[in-house]
Amino acid sequence: MSTTAQATANAAVNSPTAKPSSPGLVRRVLRRPAAVIATAWLALLLLATTAAPLFTAHDPLSQDLDNVLSGPSGSHLLGTDVLGRDLLSRLLFGGRSTLGAVVEALTVYLLIGVTLGLLAGYRGGWVDWVTTRVADMMFAMPPIIIVLVVLAVFPGNLHAAMITFGILGAPGLMRVLRAQTLTIREELFIAAAKVAGLTHGQILRRHVLPRMASTIIVQGALFSAIVVIIQAGLGYLGLGAQPPDPSWGGLVADASQAIDRDPWMLVPAGVPLVLTVVALALLGDAIRDAAVEKWSVSKASSGPDKAKAKAAAAPADAGSEAPLPPDPQALLSVRGLTIEIGGTRVVDGVSLDVAPGETVGLVGESGCGKSVTSLGVLGLIPGGGRITAGSVVFDGVEVSGSRDAMAAIRGTGIAYVSQEPMVALDPTYPVGRQLAEAVHTHRGGSREEARKRAVELLDSVHIPNPEAVARRYPHQLSGGMAQRVAIALALAGEPRLLIADEPTTALDVTVQAEILGLLRELQERTGMAVLIVTHDWGVVADLCRRAVVMYAGQVVEQADVEPMFARPMHPYTAGLMAANPHKAVWGEPLPTIPGAVPAPRDWPHGCRFAARCDLATDACRADAVALTEPQAGRLTRCIHVQSLIEEGSLR
């Protein structure tokens, strides 16, 4: 185990550009208390067994028949056995063969398992076929019987037994690593490495093996623990070290024979065995975690930053203005909606209205909180997030506080269509059955009626030959068809509002045009309102009457679409529109917004766009900027809006 870990560590440290300041693997492992205890135990064991004569005054074989089964005493720290032999001495001398066995079996296990696993997964073809078949055959063999056969051929030869056990265990590791390699082989960074001219050996060593490190370490540790137990078992059966030579298994056997006369003897015989097995497992886990922590993403997104996020989020309260009361005319009226995920505020005081039959676009880049806002309206915030302030009024009823009210409007009041239609569909049922189930849930009625209605729904989203498509499974549909089915599913409850989160982003442009056309048509036919989340100005222009632009968790601009396109009143809106290559001038650089959307925990106190804005002044950064209404029907969160209007030349 340690050899592999060391190899991985070396690969990381020796590489020319590794950052010298990052602590080495050993130090990162030793930061974990469990690892320290496990290492201490294993180190103590190693030291005590190798230097056994220094630790014990008695020869493991010398008998003291006056002192049999004595229990712990001054001269025999752990007591004596039935023949009066010192148990500590026998334990330490016996431990040598245990550790030796682990090293032998593990070496063989890793050598065969890693080599064949990588080879089979990476090369594929006949190499993979042969290796996998051989491994399957070996799975069918009972390892303990094979080991017994080997011991029958080489009586008392524990080395042969352990090497055999390593060989028999290797197919398990090989299969796991092969499966992982198959996945990693398809990753783009492998293709990039090939294009960079790396040889297969270099790719395996530099790209595949580091990704496997955690699996290899954990599997190795578990296997070592099994070896300890198997080795003890063989000793117990008297097949390992031949009596009177000591072994841990032999100690257990001796103890079991004396169990009625002196139960104490089980303690020195069993406890070290258990501790060693536990220590190996714990150390394996710790090394795995330490090897991966440098680059695993989850680490970076949690931890000490949380406190900072809270501190940063607190003063923002001062800036959020008291929202207006909900609009009684609106179908959906969101006021001051604030959502936190994992203690970090990701949506900050969002207010918006959707009138009956209206189409509103929620626009922004990723990380601006537009998807979370739309899910918040439905009470379906991902990642254990929750609404910490604000209200969601649907059709005159406040729903944000109550789980039941939220559940009641989902489907019949508000339906949802996501970017990835396949996620909305259960791959194990035909689409017709899923639709019928949704219809049945919302409208009741007989099975036959629900089935008929399901076909009608498929027809209403212009699926050719709906009867046949109803019998198909989701994987048999193209992306555009699947999105149509997902929309049909959303329509099953005859919702009054459809929230569509990037419904066409994953689709081809010609299919997108059809889905947008379908949404418009459904809207005209049913009078349903649509809140569409998108980053695409073309979609906004095509479908929406009004647009709400979000940046870093806040609404920064809101207006009817035509005046907004004619003259954006927030620099972010203007910049985002200008960056669209649709209107670009050939041969000239595209207008850009420098930088990127800040992460929620890095939101500044003042204007959140200031760092990327040409117009920003000290006043922008000083204090949170309020949403104002410089012209009727136009909201903007910019203190320079007057100069934007006067300039008038933005677009």
Added chain:
Amino acid sequence: MTPPNILEVRDLSVQFRQGRGTPPLRAVDGVGFTVREGETVGLVGESGSGKSTIGRAILGLNPVHSGEIRFAGQDITRAAPRTRRGLSDRLQVVFQDPYSSLNPARTIGQTLAEPLLVHEKLGKAEVLNRVTAMLERVGMPADTAGRYPGQFSGGQRQRIAIARALMLSPKLVICDEPVSALDLSIQAQVMNLLAELQSELSLSYLFIAHDLPVVRHLSHRILVLYRGQVLEAGDAGEVYDRPAHPYTQALLAAAPEPDPAAQRTRRLARADAAGAGTGTAAAPSATGCVFAHRCPIAVDVCREKRPPLLTLGAGPDGAPSSERSVACHLVVEPPVPSPASAGPKHLPRPKNP
């Protein structure tokens, strides 16, 4: 004088096995084109058009069924691994997905140093200098080298992927949807970076994307692909402004314009065009034009005979059209420029270097 070709692709076909009993899928079907030094050629098409497969075949990541690929005069169609390794200093790639294209378990410095390992034996300090300089060139902070991909956003990772492609000053970079996964403001930054690097390092790009406005902005010439075949090819501005093939026209009409009034006009115009749908019910013709089952103007001959890719005659002003080719039985001459598209939006195109 026309600069020499850096890449020549002739009659390229790539097939994928689909299991027993099913004929192989022709992902790329007789595609030919050239890329000149310092030029950007755009491959545009929807999913399943074979555009990425062409890129991967050029890079040796997909086996070629038939045809020929020549890079800088050398036949690399079925190049041996050793030859491929030798090419890696001149032929490079930037992939679409910046999350999968960098190994999360390796530092940026380690990843960027890799191309150098193959070609130059440099000291550690020299490698680090080269890596840092390249990172700075693509707009990344100096401490990037010691960090892991997980600590960067999509746009930053794409800059890093570009840096990796440029470590060995390549002649041709295959850009496989390099900006499709990025947000609008980041997309513009990366597109500008690619354009800057091209003029600075006189790179050639094969720019693969599904978004016609993006391809148009960066390319000198465009090939429009559908089901593995080239349906239209020509000067980027001309193809974009005056599409000749019905498919190119459909592709352009489908992309919504970020202007509510203009988009409304377009939408109504599209609704008028008969059969503008993708005709999900009809199956594509086996022997005829691949687009016939979706084509609004298809006639019988379209379903029976595959139209060859033919170079069109003289342009509307009498000058020869710049290599405009169209694979359509019904389009035999270049379309006349419409007054709407002849505005000042299109600057005179700079000549290739």
